[in-house]
Amino acid sequence: MAQSAGFCYGVKRAVETTKKIKAENASKKVWVLGELIHNSHVIKELDEMGIMTVDVLPENETGICIVRSHGMAPQKIKEITDKGFEVVDLTCLDVKKVQQKAIQLAQEDFLVLILGKPEHPEVVAINANARIYSENVFVVQDLDSLKELTDKIKAHKRVGVVIQTTQKIELLEEIIAYLLPISSELKVFNTICKSTTMRQQEAKELAKTSDLMVVVGGKNSANTTHLAEILKDITSTIHIETADDLDEFKNLIEKSENIGVTAGASTPENIIKNVIEKIEKI
Ligand code: SF4
Structure with a gap:
């Protein structure tokens, strides 16, 4: 498994701080405009905690609105503040x-x-x-x-x-x-973040000695999709979201001797763990 697979510091900070904000403000509604991270499992978990993901903030509501790690247009932040929401900016540094x-x-x-x-x-x-x-x-x-x-x-x-x-x-x-x-x-300005650079370099190294690379993460996650694209040029590569998706690649996995695993910045540890266990089982 690539060492830097999984949550980067920006995503970790966004998820942990959002949960903390909800815990400390139980009586207030907490909204996230757009998915906090591109992972449906995490979004479901946040939803169960009462942290609501919406595309548009509802009228006649108030509460805390989280600016996710991707950042937001300043005009939009002003609009949300003017509507009476308390904005917490978690844009990655x-x-x-x-x-x-x-x-x-x-x-x-x-x-x-x-x-x-x-x-x-x-x-x-x-x-x-x-x-x-x-x-x-x-x-x-x-x-x-x-x-x-x-x-x-x-x-x-x-x-x-x-x-x-x-x-x-x-x-x-x-x-x-x-x-x-x-x-x-x-x-x-080369503004590709350190976490992405490291993740891509480690995955490339691992791919050189692997018959098959398994990339774990949301299909709508930009960094996960790029990882899969890069690795496809080096070795046979599959992009999956969860362990269940491995079923259709059973033959490929059985045929491969060395399998490398990496994951995008928004892939939780337990999902990666389940994937590795299932590969080992196969
Ligand atoms: S900029 Fe890099 S470190 Fe920050 S959230 Fe995005 S991938 Fe993570």
């Missing part, structure tokens, strides 16, 4: 750093490129923060979407880059290689 770097680039009149998935809440929040200071802020999810901005980049000359904390380093490398010849000033 590494995500805050990306927001600050993007703001800095926007203030220094760089054309800001945020590398990541446009619809991911972390990227939405980084974008919203930087756009307060400049209109020249763009989300780039791959080389094709960067190419569409070529004229703008050439015209602006100063280009600044940040990247979603859970992205692959390969995306940053590919984007820089394209930008170097067409921009006269290029400022790059």
Whole structure:
């Protein structure tokens, strides 16, 4: 098993603090706008404790509203506060750093490129923060979407880059290689967080000596999906959410001699433990 598999410090902090807030404020309603972490088992557990996950905060309600580790647009935080909710900001410190770097680039009149998935809440929040200071802020999810901005980049000359904390380093490398010849000033902040970098490196090492890699975590979790994508280039890889999903891969597991296991930042320890036990049993 990869050493850094499972909860990262940002996710651990978000889950533990949210539970603590509910325990200390039993009479108040506690809301989370969007999933606290991308794991349905944890969301169910929070729900049973009375911590409600919603897409939109209900009207005529009050209570505590948690800003999850992905962060939130400042305008949205103000809107929630104005409605009378008490906001507790649990944005991961590494995500805050990306927001600050993007703001800095926007203030220094760089054309800001945020590398990541446009619809991911972390990227939405980084974008919203930087756009307060400049209109020249763009989300780039791959080389094709960067190419569409070529004229703008050439015209602006100063280009600044940040990247979603859970992205692959390969995306940053590919984007820089394209930008170097067409921009006269290029400022790059590698904002992939340490936890993601370590997790990806350890998993890659493990994959080199494994016939099969099992990646455990939510299908909607960005960092888990990236892990599986990276490992598929090295060895045979499957992405599962729980031990039950192993049933359809029984033959593959039986055929494999060395099996490596890793997990995303939002995968709880007990789910990883169950997966390992089931693999051993098979
Ligand atoms: S993956 Fe990185 S940025 Fe995201 S919560 Fe964990 S430590 Fe923070």
